[in-house]
Amino acid sequence: MTDLISSAPALAAAATHPDPAFPRFHPRPAQGWINDPNGVNFINGRHHVFFQFNPESARHHRIQWGHISSPDLVHWDEHPVALRPQDGGPDEFGCWTGVVTDDGGVPTAAYSGVRGDGGHSQVVISRGSADLVTWEQDGHIAASMPGDGLVTAVRDPFIFHFNGKRYAMQGAGLANGHAALLLYTVEDMSDWKYQGIWLTTENPVAATHTPAEIWECPQLVQVPSDGVPSDSGAAAETWVMMFSLWLSGDDHEHANGVGHLIGSLAEDPSTGLPVFVPRSGGKSDLGRDFYAPQIAQLDSASGTGPRSGPRALLWGWANEGPGRDGRRGRSQDEIDAAGWAGVLTHPRFLSVEDGALVVAPAPEVEAYRGSLVSSGASGAVAVPPFAEAVVTGGTDGGLGASEVRLVLASDAERQVVFAGTLSEGEELRIFVDASLVEVYRTGSVATTLRAYPAVGEEWRLELPEGAQADVWELKLPD
Numbered sequence: 479m480t481d482l483i484s485s486a487p488a489l490a491a492a493a494t495h496p497d498p499a500f501p502r503f504h505p506r507p508a509q510g511w512i513n514d515p516n517g518v519n520f521i522n523g524r525h526h527v528f529f530q531f532n533p534e535s536a537r538h539h540r541i542q543w544g545h546i547s548s549p550d551l552v553h554w555d556e557h558p559v560a561l562r563p564q565d566g567g568p569d570e571f572g573c574w575t576g577v578v579t580d581d582g583g584v585p586t587a588a589y590s591g592v593r594g595d596g597g598h599s600q601v602v603i604s605r606g607s608a609d610l611v612t613w614e615q616d617g618h619i620a621a622s623m624p625g626d627g628l629v630t631a632v633r634d635p636f637i638f639h640f641n642g643k644r645y646a647m648q649g650a651g652l653a654n655g656h657a658a659l660l661l662y663t664v665e666d667m668s669d670w671k672y673q674g675i676w677l678t679t680e681n682p683v684a685a686t687h688t689p690a691e692i693w694e695c696p697q698l699v700q701v702p703s704d705g706v707p708s709d710s711g712a713a714a715e716t717w718v719m720m721f722s723l724w725l726s727g728d729d730h731e732h733a734n735g736v737g738h739l740i741g742s743l744a745e746d747p748s749t750g751l752p753v754f755v756p757r758s759g760g761k762s763d764l765g766r767d768f769y770a771p772q773i774a775q776l777d778s779a780s781g782t783g784p785r786s787g788p789r790a791l792l793w794g795w796a797n798e799g800p801g802r803d804g805r806r807g808r809s810q811d812e813i814d815a816a817g818w819a820g821v822l823t824h825p826r827f828l829s830v831e832d833g834a835l836v837v838a839p840a841p842e843v844e845a846y847r848g849s850l851v852s853s854g855a856s857g858a859v860a861v862p863p864f865a866e867a868v869v870t871g872g873t874d875g876g877l878g879a880s881e882v883r884l885v886l887a888s889d890a891e892r893q894v895v896f897a898g899t900l901s902e903g904e905e906l907r908i909f910v911d912a913s914l915v916e917v918y919r920t921g922s923v924a925t926t927l928r929a930y931p932a933v934g935e936e937w938r939l940e941l942p943e944g945a946q947a948d949v950w951e952l953k954l955p956d
Contacts, residue, residue: 488546488554489954497816499808499913499930502864503846503952504821505546505554511536512820514695514770515793516543517560517578517587524549525774526610527793528560528578528587529822536798536819541572543589547610551825551842552955557611561587561604567617568593568600575634575695575770576601578610581667585610588620588646588667590633598623599633601648603668621648621662621670628652629675631692632660638698638775640743640752646670649721651692656680657721659696661751673751677719687759688737690723697721697773698743698754699790703830716830717743718790719754720762722770732769736762736794738835758833761923763794766802768926770795773828790828791840796821796914796926805895805929806886821914823926837923839907839916848953854946861910861937864952869906872944880942884908884915888934895929900945910937911952 488505495508506512510533517528524547531544543561548554561573569591576589584605591602601621606613623632631651638645646662652675661676679685679693696719703716719741723734739756746753762771771794798819801807813819825840847866852859861867861884869882884896896917900906907918917925931937939947 486556488556493954497818498863499816500818501821501911501914502954503843503909503911504824504914505556506818506821507531507533507544507556509533509536509817511538511818512544512822513538513541513795513797514575515772515795515822516575516589518772518774518791518793519578519580520774520776521578521580521585521610522608525551525791525825526578527822529795530575531559533559536813536817541574543573543587545610551840552845560606560610560613561589561615564615564617567591567615568619569602569615569617571595571597573602574599575772577635577637577772578606579637579667586667587613588635588637590635591619598631601635601646601670618668620668621646621672624660624672626675628654629658629660633692634695636696636698637664641745645752647676647696647698649693649696650675651724652678655691657688657690657693657724659693663751677754677756681756683741683756683759684739687739687756688719688721688723690721690734691726692724694722694724695720695770695772697771699773699775699828700743700788701790701828701830702788704832715742717741717754718828718830718835719756720771720773731799732766735766736768736771738762740830740833740835760835762835762837763924763926765796765924765926767796767799767928768794768823768924769797771823792826792828792837794823794826794926796823796928799928805893805927806932807928808930821911821928823914823924824909824916826924831921834921835923836921837918839909839918843909845955846952847950849951850948851951852947852949855949856941856946859939859941859947859949861939861949862951863910863912863931863937865910865937865949866952867906867908867910867939867947867949869900869908869939869941869945869947871900871902871904872946880945882906882942882945883940884910884917885938885940886929886931886935887938888932888936891932891935893929895927896925898925900942902944908939
């Protein structure tokens with residue numbers, strides 16, 4: 479049982495936060511900078527999400543690991559900082575991105591530690607208590623920078639299991655300009671065995687769908703699929719690789735965003751190592767404000783949901799920004815004054831349908847629905863500052879591929895935050911949480927956006943002819 483003595487409800491204080499742009503339904507500390515979700519897992523009956531965290535300011539500096547957990551993906555508790563940079567240790571400059579796994583009954587974190595600004599990262603191991611609230615940091619290094627001169631940058635370890643064996647991978651950049659994955663065998667969590675460069679953007683499918691100079695935050699999970707026949711005629715297992723696509727000079731702008739590859743995993747008969755063969759791919763989110771997602775591989779007994787077999791549950795990071803695509807942003811001075819930066823998305827389930835990635839909000843978030851404020855509405859529809867809207871296309875044959883717009887408007891100004899087509903019978907689920915917008919399209923990936931309402935501005939849906947919307951005001955459940 480998780481000890482919550484030193485913890486507090488993570489959403490309760492948001493309702494009284496002095497900044498009207500602060501989200502109420504996406505858990506995060508009241509102050510400080512957050513970015514990448516880390517160590518997401520389901521252990522001892524709770525979902526745990528760690529994240530990059532600077533509690534001292536709203537800037538990306540001296541990164542620690544914050545920690546929240548939930549029994550049901552709705553009620554969240556905020557825990558004390560889990561991992562901190564250790565003076566003189568391999569993580570002195572920051573405890574960067576990594577994972578948490580159950581290692582023989584002991585929660586174990588494996589993360590990128592850096593000794594100094596500009597230094598190479600190493601995989602650092604830390605062991606946790608059964609409730610994952612307290613951690614022992616002794617600076618143990620499980621993997622160092624490979625001796626391969628072609629590898630110029632390494633970061634962000636991720637652990638996966640295949641055919642009863644445990645493996646790990648890290649994202650990398652190569653001297654020839656290609657992004658790469660490095661593969662490790664992990665029989666012992668304290669000593670990872672480097673097996674070499676596993677996949678690069680020299681692969682034509684990867685070059686098309688996941689172009690980058692470094693593949694950051696690599697993920698590899700098995701997902702539910704409507705099935706791709708194998709040579710034997712049976713449906714093959716479907717695996718999704720996901721990367722954050724780093725380019726020089728990104729500085730949290732992330733022009734290439736996040737991409738994924740869909741393919742199969744098989745064991746090489748000569749080496750016994752896994753081989754990933756990508757067959758397709760695409761963008762994992764269509765918004766400019768989404769980056770560094772992490773995915774938890776769940777079995778059929780973990781959490782809730784209608785699908786059986788292995789499932790994959792994702793969290794992403796939506797950063798503050800200067801404004802993109804005509805949306806008003808926040809300057810660094812405004813972010814400093816607010817004292818906080820960064821939001822985690824709703825948890826999202828992944829699947830593959832008709833050969834394409836499908837991203838849907840975890841069904842549990844429906845518990846945030848409060849009063850129904852509009853039913854079957856059409857035309858221009860008012861949306862509360864904390865709301866969920868379900869927009870459906872008409873079914874009478876009169877609706878082509880028309881456009882739905884979510885706008886912020888006042889008497890003096892109007893900005894389009896989201897615009898997307900809506901075909902007959904199609905559905906969009908739109909969540910507005912102060913300054914965070916998430917749009918989920920049936921049968922497709924999500925769109926994650928940030929926008930900051932000014933005084934006197936209101937959210938409004940503008941629907942094409944034949945489309946209708948149901949709108950709920952969001953409310954924290956008891």
